[in-house]
Amino acid sequence: MADKKNRSSLLSNWPDSPTFEDPIDLLPFQRDASVVEKGFPEAVIQPKSSSAVGEILRQANHDRVPVYVRGAGTMYAGGANPHAGGIVMDLSGMEQLLEIDLDRGIVVVEAGTKFVALLEALKPLGQTVGIVPLTGPTATIGGAVSSHALGTGSPRHQSMGDCVAGLEVVLVDGTVVRTGSAGCSGAGFFQRYCIGPDLTGLFIGAEATLGVITAVCLWLYPLPESRETLCLGFQDPLTASKYLSAVQSCELTRNMWYGGGYESGAINARVSAARPDLDVGSLPKFCVGIELGGKQDEINYDRARLIALGSDYGSKSFELFDEIYFQKLRLEETYWYSFAGYFTRSRCALLMCSLPSNKLPQFLNCLQSMREKYEQFVWGGALVICRRGLHGGVVTFYDEKNQWEEIMPAVSDAVKQFTNAGIVPYKSGKIWSKNSAHFKNYQHLLGMIKKGVDPRGILSPGNLGV
Amino acid sequence: MVGFSVNVQKGVAMGIDKSLLPEKIFEQYSTDLYHCASCNYCVDAVWPDRNINHVCVTLQHHEKNPSYSGRGFIEAARFLAEGNELDLASLAKRVFTCTGCGNCDTVCPIGLRPSEVGKALREWLSEEGLAPKEVVASRSKILSDGRAYAGSSIYSDIKYTEYAETDCEINYFPGCSSNENLLKTVQSDLKLMDLLRVKFRYLDPHDNCCGAVLKELGEEKESAVWAQDLFKEDQQSSRRNSLVVSGYECCNHLSNTTNREPVSLPRWILSRLLSKDSSTKLELRTKHSVRVNLLETCQLKKESQINRSNPSDEFLFREFLEGFDIIVLNEHYPSQHALCCGASGSMKAMQPTSASVMATDKLPTEEDVISITLDPRCALHYCKSANSSNAVMSFSTFICEYFSISD
Numbered sequence: 001m002a003d004k005k006n007r008s009s010l011l012s013n014w015p016d017s018p019t020f021e022d023p024i025d026l027l028p029f030q031r032d033a034s035v036v037e038k039g040f041p042e043a044v045i046q047p048k049s050s051s052a053v054g055e056i057l058r059q060a061n062h063d064r065v066p067v068y069v070r071g072a073g074t075m076y077a078g079g080a081n082p083h084a085g086g087i088v089m090d091l092s093g094m095e096q097l098l099e100i101d102l103d104r105g106i107v108v109v110e111a112g113t114k115f116v117a118l119l120e121a122l123k124p125l126g127q128t129v130g131i132v133p134l135t136g137p138t139a140t141i142g143g144a145v146s147s148h149a150l151g152t153g154s155p156r157h158q159s160m161g162d163c164v165a166g167l168e169v170v171l172v173d174g175t176v177v178r179t180g181s182a183g184c185s186g187a188g189f190f191q192r193y194c195i196g197p198d199l200t201g202l203f204i205g206a207e208a209t210l211g212v213i214t215a216v217c218l219w220l221y222p223l224p225e226s227r228e229t230l231c232l233g234f235q236d237p238l239t240a241s242k243y244l245s246a247v248q249s250c251e252l253t254r255n256m257w258y259g260g261g262y263e264s265g266a267i268n269a270r271v272s273a274a275r276p277d278l279d280v281g282s283l284p285k286f287c288v289g290i291e292l293g294g295k296q297d298e299i300n301y302d303r304a305r306l307i308a309l310g311s312d313y314g315s316k317s318f319e320l321f322d323e324i325y326f327q328k329l330r331l332e333e334t335y336w337y338s339f340a341g342y343f344t345r346s347r348c349a350l351l352m353c354s355l356p357s358n359k360l361p362q363f364l365n366c367l368q369s370m371r372e373k374y375e376q377f378v379w380g381g382a383l384v385i386c387r388r389g390l391h392g393g394v395v396t397f398y399d400e401k402n403q404w405e406e407i408m409p410a411v412s413d414a415v416k417q418f419t420n421a422g423i424v425p426y427k428s429g430k431i432w433s434k435n436s437a438h439f440k441n442y443q444h445l446l447g448m449i450k451k452g453v454d455p456r457g458i459l460s461p462g463n464l465g466v
Numbered sequence: 467m468v469g470f471s472v473n474v475q476k477g478v479a480m481g482i483d484k485s486l487l488p489e490k491i492f493e494q495y496s497t498d499l500y501h502c503a504s505c506n507y508c509v510d511a512v513w514p515d516r517n518i519n520h521v522c523v524t525l526q527h528h529e530k531n532p533s534y535s536g537r538g539f540i541e542a543a544r545f546l547a548e549g550n551e552l553d554l555a556s557l558a559k560r561v562f563t564c565t566g567c568g569n570c571d572t573v574c575p576i577g578l579r580p581s582e583v584g585k586a587l588r589e590w591l592s593e594e595g596l597a598p599k600e601v602v603a604s605r606s607k608i609l610s611d612g613r614a615y616a617g618s619s620i621y622s623d624i625k626y627t628e629y630a631e632t633d634c635e636i637n638y639f640p641g642c643s644s645n646e647n648l649l650k651t652v653q654s655d656l657k658l659m660d661l662l663r664v665k666f667r668y669l670d671p672h673d674n675c676c677g678a679v680l681k682e683l684g685e686e687k688e689s690a691v692w693a694q695d696l697f698k699e700d701q702q703s704s705r706r707n708s709l710v711v712s713g714y715e716c717c718n719h720l721s722n723t724t725n726r727e728p729v730s731l732p733r734w735i736l737s738r739l740l741s742k743d744s745s746t747k748l749e750l751r752t753k754h755s756v757r758v759n760l761l762e763t764c765q766l767k768k769e770s771q772i773n774r775s776n777p778s779d780e781f782l783f784r785e786f787l788e789g790f791d792i793i794v795l796n797e798h799y800p801s802q803h804a805l806c807c808g809a810s811g812s813m814k815a816m817q818p819t820s821a822s823v824m825a826t827d828k829l830p831t832e833e834d835v836i837s838i839t840l841d842p843r844c845a846l847h848y849c850k851s852a853n854s855s856n857a858v859m860s861f862s863t864f865i866c867e868y869f870s871i872s873d
Contacts, residue, residue, distance in 0.1 A: 020531060024556045027541040028532035033504040046530065072506045092510070093530055117512045137513040138506040347503045401500040 010059050010087070017047040017056065018093075029070065029080075029088045035349035035396075035407055036078025036430050041068070041088040048093055050168055050176050050214035057212065058174030060087065061458055068460050069208035071112060071143025074135040076350035077463075078430035079147060079207035084461040089212065091142055097121055098215060104190045106165050108217045111142025127220045130156065130163030142213045147427055148205030150352075150384055150391045155256035155290075158387045161204035165192050168215035169203050172454045179203070182217065189217035202449070207429050207463040210453050224293030227257060229327045230303055232310045233284025233318035237263070240286040241360035243313040247306065248357060248388055255302050257293035258330055259385030261286065263364055266380060267321060274324040287318050288385070289326040349411050351394040352427035353418055354386075362421040363392050369417065370394070374410045376403065391426060394418070433465025487546040491586045498578045499544040508536035508570035508580050517798035521569045523805040524813065527827065528820040534560050536570030536580025543583050558596050559816070561587045565824075566682055566811035567764035572802050588812075592684030604815035605683045613642040614679035615846070624649075626656050629665040634707055636734070637700055638666040641713040641842060642675045648849075651842050654862035655712065655731060661871045662738050662746060667707065669700060678719035682811050693723040700726070710734045712842050714765040715810065730766075732840040732861050736782040739865075740789075748869045750790050756868065757793045759830045760784065761839040761848070761858065762804030779840055783861060795835065807839075809847035825851035829858070838864050 011019050020026065021043045030038035047053045060067050066086030073080050082088050094110035097118065101107075102125065109118055115129075115136040122128055131153040133139050139149070145167070149160040157163050166180030166189040179202075181187045183194040192200040203211055234240040240261065247253060262270075267287050268280040290306065292299045307317065355363055364381060371379045374396075382393035394414055398407045415435045419425075425432035425439070436443045443465060450457070450466040485492060492499070509532050511521050520526050522535045532538045542557050561584045570580040591597055597605070608614050638659070640652055659666055677685075677692030697720065700709065711717050711728040720728050738744055750756070766779060777785070780800030787794055807828060808814060808821030825848045829837055837858045839845050848858035859867070 018530065020533075022533075022553070022556050024538075024542055024552055024560065025531055025533040027545055028509075028535075028538050030541075031504065072510070073504060074506055114510075114512045116514065120512070120514045135505065137511040137518065138509075347501055399500065401496060 010056070010063050010065055011043050011045070013059060014045060014047070014052065014056060016049075017045050017052050019046075020044040026088075029073075029082070029090065032070075032073040032075045032078060032080040033347075033350075034076045034078040034081070034428070034430075035347075035398075035411055036081050037083070037408075039068070039082035040085055041082040042085055044088045044090055046090045046093045050094075050170055053089065053091075053170045053212055053214050054174035054176050056087075056089065057170055057172055061172045061174075061456055064456055064458060066458050066461050067208075067212075069146070069212050071140030071146070072114070072135075072138045073143075074139050075143060075147045075427075076352065077147050077207060077428050079460065079463045081430070086458070091212075091214070092140060094142075094214065095140075099189075100125065100127075100220075101188075102127070102220070104188070105220045106189050106217050107220055108189060108215055109141055110215050111145075111213050112140050113142075115139055115141060115144070122220070123223065126223050128223050129153075129218045130221055131160045133160070141216050141218070145204055145216050146206065146208055146213055149427075150386070152258045154384050154386045154391060155253035155259045156387060159391075161201060163218050164200055164204060164216060165189050165219050166217040167200055167203055167213050169211040169213050171211050172456070172459055176214070177211075180217070205427070205429075208460040209450060209463045209466055210459065212459070224255075224257060224295075226296045226299055227291060227293045227331060228299055228303065229322055229330050230290045230292065230306065231318040231322035231326050232288045232290075232307070232315040233321070234286040234288070234313065234315050235284060237286045237361045237364050239313045239315075240288060241357050243310055243315060244288065244357040244360070244385060244390070246309055246313070247385075250309075252302060252306055252309070253385065253387050255292050255294040255298050256290055256385065258291040260289045260326075261360070261383030261385065261390065262289060262321070263367070263381045263383075270325045271320065275320070284316070284318055287321050288315070289321070289330075290385075291326075291330040347398065347400050349394075349396040349398065349407055350428070351396075351411055351414055351418070351431060353392045353394070353423045354389055354426040355392055355423045356389045359422060360390065363390075363418070363423055366414070366417045366421050366423070367394060370396075370410070370414050373413070374406075376406065377410060392423065429464040430462065436465050484549050485547045486549055486551065487543055488590050491543065491583075491590060492547050495543065495579070495583050495586060496547075498580065498583055499540055499547060501576065502537065502540050502578055502580075503576065504537070505575060506537070507573045507575060509538075510535075511573060516803070517801035518573060518803045520805065521573050521803065523565055523567060523569075523808070523824055524563055524820075526805070527808075527824045528563060528813075528817055534563055536574075536584065539564075539584040539587060540578070540580050543587060554591060554594070554596050555598075557587065558591045558598050561591065562598050562601050562684070562812045563816045564588075564811055565764070565806035565808065565813045567804070567806035569764070569803050569805070588684040589686045592686075597684050598816060600815050601683050601812050604812070605680065605685060608675060608680055608683075609688075613675045615642045615675075624652055624656065626668055627660070627665075629667070631667060633665050634667045635664055636666045636708045636710045637669050638731075639669040639676070639709065639711045639716070639728075640731075641711060641716045642679075648842060648846055648860070650855075650863050651845060651860040654860065654866040655735075657866055658735050658862050658871075662735070664738075666710070669697075669709075676716045676719055677723070678713070678715040681719055682715070683815065684812075689719065690723040693720055697724050697726065708734070714763050714841050715843060718765060730779055730840075732783060733779045735862065736779065736786055740782065740786060745873055747872050748790075748865075749872075750792075751868055751870055755791075755793060757795055757832075757835050758787060758864075759835050759837045760787075760794055760796050760799045761807065761828055761837055761844060762796075762800055763839065763841045763844060764804045764806040764810055765841065766800075766804075783838075783840060795830070807844050807847055808851070809841075809844050814847070821847070822851035836864065 066084040068082040069089045070080040091112040094112040096110045099108040133149040133151040166182045179200040180192040182189040264285045367381045378397040380395040384391040419438045568581045677689030681689035709726045709728040712731045717728045808824030814821040845860045
């Protein structure tokens with residue numbers, strides 16, 4: 001870590017980048033939305049351009065001052081928490097829409113642009129982007145790429161990274177580099193590859209450990225003409241998982257705008273809240289909620305096929321759930337908080353993971369065992385249907401005033417249980433990396449890359465365990 | 467005193483220690499302090515479907531620094547509650563730069579009250595003598611003048627009929643902002659009441675402040691005393707005429723500190739004009755199309771604003787205008803998330819330049835667009851910020867100038 005003299009030389013050089021050092025200004029930058037412990041930044045800088053980011057990084061690298069990068073801080077990964085101190089680089093002021101090129105089918109934005117602001121700009125052009133996280137009104141696009149977000153669009157595109165056509169990244173030595181086709185001067189953005197391996201992918205989900213993403217090029221997609229929801233109820237998660245595998249293998253996700261899986265606890269809680277008179281014992285044990293988007297005739301066709309395929313696995317239409325919850329969630333775009341907040345109004349720990357569809361029963365078994373072992377918390381499972389497999393979220397609501405010391409051991413225990421069940425880390429890097437024995441060689445490679453691009457280790461030290 | 471300490475090395479809350487936050491604040495707001503999920507909605511959210519285009523006007527126009535936002539207030543209060551020392555002068559500077567518009571409360575997806583935490587901190591810091599010097603100066607001026615708006619009184623220029631108390635239907639309180647250089651506004655208010663044949667008692671024609679502005683400056687207790695003093699006569703009267711008040715901040719303050727539930731003047735007049743039983747006839751004077759820019763009032767933020775079965779004043783006004791084919795340019799008026807024009811809270815005392823920018827930023831550039839507000843205090847602030855007494859009209863001035871009114 002840098003000494004005081006170095007820090008002051010670093011902070012005094014940037015007249016165009018607001019800098020905060022007053023301890024009260026640093027408080028909102030100690031942590032993100034995750035359960036990961038807070039860090040203690042020594043200063044916050046808000047650069048307004050990639051060249052300013054480059055100059056700051058060059059100086060920080062010279063002075064060996066750690067740099068953590070932050071968008072809106074809505075991540076559940078702890079990546080923005082400055083555990084090694086140093087400075088937090090807040091990119092929320094870099095929110096220019098740089099380019100829309102309908103011929104190439106791309107949009108380029110600065111990293112601090114908010115999703116919903118971008119969607120609003122694209123709407124008059126009849127365009128949208130592939131993935132929109134459930135924190136859309138506040139989440140920044142740079143943050144979502146850096147943490148590999150998911151959400152609306154996952155059934156068609158899988159994850160945020162799969163929608164990125166190229167990046168502008170500032171390296172630790174201050175070099176500003178464009179990846180993909182834009183890596184070749186004069187070519188501009190249109191595809192994510194240039195010579196050699198996928199260097200765009202190198203920075204996706206890297207939580208600012210390898211470089212600072214300052215601009216993102218996303219592929220454009222037409223806005224759907226129509227949107228409709230559909231909910232199917234299953235009598236057990238095993239048949240639901242087989243159904244999901246069948247849907248994915250025949251590409252029935254192609255017009256799926258969003259897809260979620262709801263376990264019994266989530267179904268019962270939502271139905272009970274809306275219809276206390278109903279006996280929850282008669283409700284399905286698993287629900288697949290689907291939002292279709294596209295041309296009406298395509299939606300009609302896919303809807304009929306999804307229902308027919310579901311009946312092969314014993315599913316029935318679950319209109320009650322659609323009416324009281326899913327339609328509202330999707331068509332009114334109520335975003336994350338109504339999605340999660342039915343449990344309780346509190347802070348939550350969110351452990352994100354990925355699983356093949358046929359591991360759905362194992363995921364739910366792990367969740368159930370956590371419920372039994374840690375009864376003091378409210379546990380929920382959130383499942384997002386992807387083009388292949390599922391993204392899973394283990395949501396643990398806790399009372400930060402009285403349960404702080406108990407929550408992290410419980411989450412760490414969940415990490416072990418899920419990893420043992422063959423469920424793999426996704427996002428939540430700081431939490432998963434504490435249990436890196438399961439991906440030792442993978443971590444070794446990450447470490448080698450880190451050493452190559454950031455030999456002094458100043459970029460987000462501790463994130464991803466590197 | 468109950469609190470939690472932070473182990474700085476580990477960065478974790480570690481059991482009970484001495485809190486540096488007053489116990490009454492901790493008790494009242496501990497849910498807000500400990501349940502905040504850092505979603506950032508109260509700092510800056512963009513959600514066009516709900517007409518949220520940024521949330522915190524202070525961050526938009528003064529300093530893009532979350533310590534000035536609702537979340538910043540929560541973080542600071544919690545930090546103190548956990549026994550950590552904080553420079554209270556820095557805290558005071560931030561909480562007193564807040565406009566108190568309450569957007570952060572209405573946007574919070576889980577119902578927390580960051581703005582209320584800020585107000586509690588303001589009150590505490592004032593009690594401790596730690597309010598910033600700009601606020602103290604502003605407060606002292608109000609305390610010595612008896613009114614928040616200390617311009618020359620226009621009372622002597624106002625002509626109105628004095629009715630016998632027993633004949634009066636309402637008690638009318640224009641508020642001190644109405645009376646500072648807004649002669650047209652007060653005259654229009656009175657003219658409309660006259661045309662509607664309303665017999666009213668003009669309460670306190672000496673422009674005294676009801677205390678609402680003092681409250682914003684952290685003088686909670688004194689502001690309540692002022693409200694009660696000002697309305698002593700009204701409250702003791704055996705006749706319970708409706709109390710009709712011009713300013714929304716005054717309405718809120720009087721509602722909270724007296725046993726009266728005031729009705730806003732716009733609501734009262736518009737309800738009369740829109741009533742099916744009304745014999746009053748209105749006709750637009752101009753044959754040209756009229757385009758208006760309606761300026762929202764952050765102090766009027768209630769559920770009723772977007773509920774058509776219980777329409778807010780702003781909704782009533784829009785309905786009134788559209789009934790005459792007047793073109794309302796604001797697609798989303800009214801909404802629950804009005805950005806303050808800078809008139810509210812202590813922003814104007816602390817950061818006058820930023821407060822002016824907040825106002826002028828909302829004014830249209832086209833010359834043929836008429837900007838209208840329902841709140842006289844906002845009207846005053848807009849006109850001062852734009853250096854033009856015609857920059858913004860009150861609703862009553864607009865009606866008087868653009869309509870012929872007859873029985």
